Amino acid sequence: MVVEGEGDEAADRAATALANRLATMTGRFRSVFYPEGLSFFRHNGLLYLDLSKLETLSDDMAKAQPLLAKAESPRVVNVSSGGMYSQKIHVNDLQSQRGKYSGSVAYARAKRGLMILTEEWAKRWQEDGIAVNAMHPGWADTPGVETALPAFYKATKRLLRSPEEGADTIVWLAASTEAGKVSGKFWLDREQHPSHISKRTRETPQERKQLLATLEELLESTRPAAPAKQRKRSA
Helix, strand or coil: CCCCCHHHHHHHHHHHHHHHHHHCCCCCCCCCCCCCCCCCHCCCCCCCCCCCHHHHHHHHHHHHHHHHHCCCEEEHHHHHHHHHHCCCCCCCCCCCCCCCCCCCHHHHHHHHHHHHHHHHHHCCCCCCCCCEEEEECCEEEEEEHHHCHHHHHHHHHHHHHHHHHHHHHHHHHHHHCCCHHHHCCCCEEEEEEEECCHHCCCCCHHHHHHHHHHHHHHHHCCCCCCCCCCCCCCC
């Protein structure tokens, strides 16, 4: 369920109130899961890795692009989340440092940012024939979910997908002939889904441009400085 509001804080308050209200309706709902407050969402979800890991990842991506271009049917599959439907990217606060921190909101914004990059990479690499797509695996019964979200895991274990079911669309996007003909889309269960379900989460062209510029600046800031040239002294 996606709860909308006039702003992020208003939507967060409404979601909390709704979760509390539904939790009292035990005759209709066996359990109610609201991720806010869980340790996973309090400590994860930032758009960036630490600088050293970001530098390594960015360099690896840069090295992979020309290799992918030489492949017969090159693909990039980004694992996103349906949580992105609840948030718009905040280009002036990518690290969620302003206002009250919400882990679930930061996580959703990170996935929104990943969807934007998926669309941009699809455009940039189109001439190289590289298909770039994002997908939502659904909630799967994995050790990560069991450890990070124990309350959610206990309440929904019987409904969770198997790891194989969660990975099915990833493998299909990476290997099927049909998927190789589509790029820049969001997928669930081998079917295309819209990247937005609300106008509230849509970024403007200016915001998208600013996001890409900020990412480029951050990338440059992680590169080691070139060694200074030493002047030769004559005897």
